[in-house]
Structure formats: C-alpha cells, structure tokens
Amino acid sequence: MVKQERAVRTRRTVLEAAAHVIGARGYQGATIAKIIQRAGVTKGAVYFHFRSKDALARAVIEEQTDPFVPPVSDSRLQDAIDFSHQVALALRSDPMLQAGTRIAVETTFTEEPLVPYQAWTDIMTAIFTDAQSNGELLPAVAPDRAAEFFVAAYLGVQLYSHAASNRADLPERVTALWRHTLPGLASPGALSRLDPQGRSRKVAA
Amino acid sequence: MVKQERAVRTRRTVLEAAAHVIGARGYQGATIAKIIQRAGVTKGAVYFHFRSKDALARAVIEEQTDPFVPPVSDSRLQDAIDFSHQVALALRSDPMLQAGTRIAVETTFTEEPLVPYQAWTDIMTAIFTDAQSNGELLPAVAPDRAAEFFVAAYLGVQLYSHAASNRADLPERVTALWRHTLPGLASPGALSRLDPQGRSRKVAA
Numbered sequence: 180m181v182k183q184e185r186a187v188r189t190r191r192t193v194l195e196a197a198a199h200v201i202g203a204r205g206y207q208g209a210t211i212a213k214i215i216q217r218a219g220v221t222k223g224a225v226y227f228h229f230r231s232k233d234a235l236a237r238a239v240i241e242e243q244t245d246p247f248v249p250p251v252s253d254s255r256l257q258d259a260i261d262f263s264h265q266v267a268l269a270l271r272s273d274p275m276l277q278a279g280t281r282i283a284v285e286t287t288f289t290e291e292p293l294v295p296y297q298a299w300t301d302i303m304t305a306i307f308t309d310a311q312s313n314g315e316l317l318p319a320v321a322p323d324r325a326a327e328f329f330v331a332a333y334l335g336v337q338l339y340s341h342a343a344s345n346r347a348d349l350p351e352r353v354t355a356l357w358r359h360t361l362p363g364l365a366s367p368g369a370l371s372r373l374d375p376q377g378r379s380r381k382v383a384a
Numbered sequence: 385m386v387k388q389e390r391a392v393r394t395r396r397t398v399l400e401a402a403a404h405v406i407g408a409r410g411y412q413g414a415t416i417a418k419i420i421q422r423a424g425v426t427k428g429a430v431y432f433h434f435r436s437k438d439a440l441a442r443a444v445i446e447e448q449t450d451p452f453v454p455p456v457s458d459s460r461l462q463d464a465i466d467f468s469h470q471v472a473l474a475l476r477s478d479p480m481l482q483a484g485t486r487i488a489v490e491t492t493f494t495e496e497p498l499v500p501y502q503a504w505t506d507i508m509t510a511i512f513t514d515a516q517s518n519g520e521l522l523p524a525v526a527p528d529r530a531a532e533f534f535v536a537a538y539l540g541v542q543l544y545s546h547a548a549s550n551r552a553d554l555p556e557r558v559t560a561l562w563r564h565t566l567p568g569l570a571s572p573g574a575l576s577r578l579d580p581q582g583r584s585r586k587v588a589a
Contacts, residue, residue, distance in 0.1 A: 296548075334540035335540025336533070336537065338543075339501060339532070339535070361568065
C-alpha cells in the first residue's frame with residue numbers, strides 16, 4: 180500500500196472513531212484521548228490529520244453528506260421526496276450522520292456553532308431549482324427559500340422523532356412533513372403524481 | 385408576607401435562576417451550586433422546592449408555556465399564526481423559554497429526554513381542532529397530526545434561525561413556515577383571508 184492510500188485510510192478510521200465517540204458521548208463529552216483509543220492508531224497519526232476536536236467535528240459535518248447521491252428522474256420533486264427518505268433511513272444507522280446531527284444541535288448554543296445545514300440546503304436548492312424549470316413548483320415558490328424552510332423543518336422532525344421514538348417513527352414523520360408541505364410547493368399537475376412516502380422504501384445510498 | 389406567598393416567590397426566584405444559568409451554560413454545564421449562587425437564597429430553600437438539577441429542568445420545561453395565552457377570534461388558524469409569532473418574539477428575550485429549548489435539545493440524545501414538545505403540541509391540537517369545527521381546515525387534515533408536524537417544524541425553524549442569525553430572522557422564518565404549510569392545512573376559503581405574518585407584530589403575551 181502506498182503512503183497516500185494509507186494516509187487516506189487512517190484519516191477515515193479516525194473520522195469514524197470520532198463519529199462513534201461523539202455519537203455516544205456528545206460533543207462536550209467526547210475527548211481526543213477517547214477517539215484515539217477507539218481508532219486504535221497513534222496520537223501522532225490523529226494529530227497529523229486533525230489539529231483539535233473542533234477540526235474533527237468540522238470534518239464529520241463536512242463529510243456527512245458525501246455518501247448521498249440524490250436520484251435524478253423526470254420528477255425532481257419526487258427525487259427530493261425519495262432523497263429525504265434515504266437520509267431518514269440512514270439517520271437510524273449511520274454513525275457519521277448521527278454524530279453530525281448531534282454536533283450541530285449541541286453547538287447551536289455556543290459562540291461558534293458548527294452549522295451543517297448549509298450543505299443540505301445547497302442540495303435541496305439545486306433539486307428545487309430543477310423542479311422550478313420543470314414546471315413542478317407553484318409560481319410563488321422561491322427554490323432557495325423553500326430549501327431553507329425544508330431543511331429547518333426536517334431538522335425539527337428528526338429531533339421530535341428522536342425524542343418520541345428514538346427515530347423509529349422517522350419515515351412516517353418524513354411522509355407527514357411532505358403531506359403538509361407539498362400543497363404549498365407543487366403545481367396542481369405535479370402534486371397529483373407525487374408519492375410522499377417515496378418511490379421505494381429501499382435505501383438507495 | 386405569609387409563609388405560603390414567600391414560598392411561591394422563592395420557588396419562582398430559584399426557577400428564574402435555573403433558567404438563567406442553564407441558558408448561559410447549557411444543561412450539562414449548569415450546577416446546583418451556580419443556581420443557588422444566582423438565586424441568592426439558601427441551599428435549604430432550593431432543596432425544599434427541587435430535589436435535583438433534573439427536577440429543576442423539568443419545572444422549567446413544564447412552566448415555559450404558562451405565560452402564553454393564545455388569542456381567540458373567529459379564525460382559529462389566524463389565532464395559531466399569531467400565537468406562533470408571539471412565541472417567536474418571546475424566544476428572543478425570555479430566559480425561561482430559551483432555557484426550555486436548550487434543555488429539550490441537549491437532552492434529546494440522552495437516556496431520558498426531558499421532552500417539552502407535548503405541552504406545545506396540546507395547545508396546537510386544541511386550536512386546530514377548533515379550526516376544523518369552523519370549517520377552516522382541508523378535509524384530509526387531522527388536527528393532532530398537523531399539530532405534531534407543526535411543533536416539530538417550528539423547533540427546526542428556531543434552531544436554524546438561532547444558528548443562522550442568533551434568532552434575529554426568526555419572525556421572517558416563522559412567516560415562511562406558515563407560507564409553506566398553510567396551503568396544506570387551510571380550506572381555500574380560509575386561506576385567502578389568513579395573514580402569515582400575524583395580525584399584529586406586537587407581543588400580546
């Protein structure tokens with residue numbers, strides 16, 4: 180294995196360890212020492228890639244959207260729905276995603292929030308912009324504003340679901356989110372063809 | 385001052401101190417010692433009312449909805465809108481409300497979430513049920529499900545606003561929440577008469 184490959188692997192191992200420790204203990208409770216222990220690498224290897232717990236947390240947040248490739252079909256609104264269900268299923272098992280949410284929420288009230296909402300908002304803005312070009316949106320809907328609203332509402336829905344059922348009811352709550360918001364987003368012609376439960380219950384990620 | 389009055393006042397003083405300390409340091413960072421110091425009362429007086437930090441946090445959550453009396457007019461959906469704007473304005477200044485949010489969010493990921501969403505959901509369910517009787521809701525809308533969705537979405541919107549602008553843009557984001565959700569809630573006749581910005585920008589609480 181060449182040096183660079185090994186470095187990439189070590190970086191990934193450390194990130195996964197950080198996600199695990201932060202997911203279990205929270206951002207305040209996580210320590211670099213625990214992360215090093217979990218990763219099973221040397222202290223030097225960790226500090227080679229990340230200078231601090233803050234840098235590790237930022238990397239977890241930046242990379243949490245990486246595995247998700249939203250579907251592309253002739254209905255971009257249906258793609259948005261399917262994408263949100265993919266993420267909902269992953270939120271129940273993906274430590275990187277769970278850690279990202281926890282970091283986001285726990286640092287909201289600190290001086291420097293590590294805000295991860297922008298990456299999700301950019302993805303949704305791109306999809307809604309395509310939907311607008313396709314004539315799927317109501318004329319009054321602005322794709323960027325709709326995306327900000329949707330990401331915010333989705334954040335609340337997943338926290339509510341976490342508190343209510345440890346995320347067991349998240350798919351139903353995501354469906355309800357779409358049922359309540361699609362009439363304010365979709366043109367009447369598009370609306371009648373959309374399935375708020377998603378085209379497939381399978382994880383496409 | 386009779387004994388009982390004094391006890392009620394002391395209890396309130398301790399609760400306000402707890403809200404202040406938790407609002408500033410977070411639930412994990414707050415200690416009973418700091419709360420006692422802030423309240424300026426004896427340790428015995430605090431423990432007379434509250435057995436633990438957990439009991440204090442629960443009381444903050446239980447009492448945060450108390451000062452809010454939703455308006456009652458012939459449009460219950462407009463009442464819901466106005467109420468949500470009242471709460472948004474209060475969230476920018478009321479330490480009890482800010483502490484309640486912080487406790488809710490920070491304990492979401494622990495073994496025993498101190499979930500405060502039920503009280504808000506009950507208030508919204510009551511308003512939406514009246515709106516249904518008035519004929520203001522679309523036939524497919526279930527008041528309790530709509531209330532759960534709304535409270536969850538509102539939670540996300542206020543966290544997003546906190547991270548984006550320290551809640552400066554919260555009124556605009558609450559208006560956007562209603563613009564995006566009213567078409568899925570309100571009957572066409574009701575929809576045309578509703579103002580998502582609220583009837584008055586003044587705090588009615």
